[in-house]
Amino acid sequence: MTQHTAAATTDIDVAIVGGGMAGASLALLLAHHCPGLNIALLERHPLPDDTAALNLPSFDTRATAIAAGSLQIFDELGVWSALREYAAPITRVQVSDRGHSMSASLSAARESAASFAGMLGAVVENAALGPLLYRALENTGVRVLAPAEVADVVMTAAGAQLSWRPAGAETATAESLQARLLVVADGVDSPLCRRLGIATEEVAYHQHALVTTVGLQQDHGGVAFERFTERGPMALLPLPQRDGGHRAALVWTCEEGDWERVAGLSEKDFLSHLQQTFGWRAGRFVRAGQVQGYPLKLSLAREQVRRGLALVGNCAHFLHPVAGQGFNLTLRDCDALARVIGRAMSEPGADFRQSGPGELNLLEAYWRERQHDQQLTIGFSDRIPPLFASRSLLLGGLRQAGLLGLALAPALRAGFARQAAGLAL
Ligand SMILES: Cc1cc2nc3c(=O)[nH]c(=O)nc-3n(C[C@H](O)[C@H](O)[C@H](O)COP(=O)(O)OP(=O)(O)OC[C@H]3O[C@@H](n4cnc5c(N)ncnc54)[C@H](O)[C@@H]3O)c2cc1C
Structure with a gap:
């Protein structure tokens, strides 16, 4: 892969800081x-x-469930044709609650x-998605600057x-970049957001997600299981x-204090604990790879x-x-x-060069467009785990009723499916 270096000071339209997903x-x-926008990443x-050896935090040993939307x-970007070779289709989602026979499926x-x-x-392994x-x-004409650590804004x-300067090269002269729009994409606990005075609201889940790849004795048949x-x-x-x-x-969510014990089990003990907790809906687990732990919280930029x-x-938003x-x-x-900026660029008579992609009206229009979906999706991700984790009889009854509703009511199921697929708007 070609790596680029920048001239001492450069003017560009959009600078994106952070080359993760x-x-x-x-x-x-x-x-x-x-098209025509001057972009630096x-x-x-x-x-x-060798792109296969890409070593960025986003593209580690996790796998990502990519929804239909x-x-x-x-597909529109032309990426799906290459991605499909590395992807396992999800043809069914089965939601179940441990200790109860009721389950629902989409x-x-x-x-x-x-x-x-x-x-x-x-589902695509992140290590395959990144190189693609x-x-x-x-x-594209995007200028990729790497290794380039943005130290100040x-x-x-x-x-x-x-x-910015090459990461780890504190003594190197910093290069500078003037951008009409800065997009911060530097991940959770963003130092750049702190530097810009952007506060976050946080809810600690006191949980870790344990992530690993498991071997199955039988074919999964394209089923994704959500087990509470x-x-x-x-x-x-x-x-x-x-x-x-x-x-x-x-992806196995464990309470704080428990995840290190589970992650430290031998493969045999891990498999037996997993089998006991997950049950037999996917058949027998026969192998487990290396287990990685991720601390979980809800973090939302104000x-x-x-x-x-x-x-x-x-x-911007870090979810369960x-x-x-x-x-x-x-x-x-x-x-x-990208669509909001693209539309503004192509408006007849618009002097886009003057107003630019960083104009507040434009960015507020984008934000208004996204608020509803963000609220729905963040609420969905935040409320489901505690509802299903509760040992309360009332909540236990409610979630069984919820699963029953999903199992029986076509309209509810279709709405749930469209929300999960990112097509509910
Ligand atoms: C266990 C787990 C499972 C998940 N599964 C799914 C799933 O199935 N489906 C789904 O939709 N989502 C899933 N997600 C969410 C998904 O992983 C995130 O949405 C994704 O990682 C977002 O990445 P990002 O690019 O915002 O941040 P990051 O991956 O953290 O990338 C930030 C990048 O910025 C770079 N950077 C940081 N600071 C600077 C700087 N100063 N200068 C230059 N570069 C900088 C870093 O090196 C890094 O490459 C999951 C998350 C977890 C934790």
């Missing part, structure tokens, strides 16, 4: 919807020539309005003045076969736009991963931002 996707969407980690976006065949190409979604996004970026009348237990929710997502073996990605500034990805909504919500945000 959010930043790389936004760069692609801007290049697609806003700055990432602190180096990008190796997001697949549509990737199927692509039944919920066709919430499907894309016969799928409710698809970066390969797609090579075919000053908002100016013309937008934002960034200074009294100690936290679990998701088991279908993965493509490897060397003829059936595989699934496990502002997402200002003149010359927008936030996307984890720095159980419903697999974080990246999907981010992709819809990025799609909307």
Whole structure:
């Protein structure tokens, strides 16, 4: 992969700081919807020539459930045709509650309005997604600066003045970049947001998500399982076969104080604990890979736009991963931002060059467009885990009634499916 270096001071239209899932996707969407826009993507980690060895936090050993709405976006970008080779289709989602026989399921065949190409979604390993996004970026005019760590930002009348240097090269002279729009996509606990005085609201979940790849004795049949237990929710997502073996990605939410013990179990004990907690709906678990733990909280930025500034990805909203909504919500945000800017650029008579992509009216229009979906999706991800984790009889009754409703009521099921697919707007 080509790495680029910048001249001492450069003027550009949009600077995106952070080349993770959010930043790389936004760069692609801007290049697609806003041809002619001068875009730079700055990432602190180096990008190796061999994209398969991409070593960024977003593209680690996790897998991402990509909802039907997001697949549509990737299809429009021309990324889906390459991605499908690495993706396992989700044709059914089964939701169940440990200790109760009731379960509900959504199927692509039944919920066709919430499907894309016969799928409710698809699961892709992040380590495969990253290289694909970066390969797609090579075919755009986006300037990728890496390794480039943004050390300082000053908002100016013309937008934002960034200074950056190669990560770890504190003695190197900082280079500077003047951007009409700065998009911060530097992840959760964003130092740039702090520097800009943007506060966050946080709710601690006191939980960790344990993530690993498990081997299954039988084919998963394209089923994604959401299993709620009294100690936290679990998701088991279908993965493509490897060397003829059936595989699934496990996201197992554990309470604080318990996750280190579970993560430290031998493979045999881990599998037996998993089998006991998850049950037999996916058959026998036969292997477990390395287990990684992620601390969970809800973190929401109090502002997402200002003149010359927008936030996307984890720095804007960091969600509980159980419903697999974080990246999907981010992709819809990025799609909307790129479309709003693209529309403004193509308005007849608009002097876009003068007003620029950082204009407050434009960014507020984007924010108004996104508020409803963000509120729904964040509320959905935040309220479901405690509801299902509660040992209260009343809540236990309510969630069984909820599952019953999902199992029996076509309208409720269709609404739920469309929300989960990111097509509910
Ligand atoms: C366990 C788990 C499972 C998940 N599963 C799903 C799922 O199935 N479906 C779904 O939709 N979502 C899922 N998510 C959410 C998804 O992972 C996030 O939406 C995604 O990681 C967003 O990444 P990001 O680009 O905002 O942040 P990051 O991945 O943190 O990327 C930020 C980037 O910015 C760079 N950076 C930071 N500071 C600077 C700087 N000063 N200068 C330059 N570069 C900088 C970093 O190096 C990094 O590459 C899951 C999350 C977790 C924790």
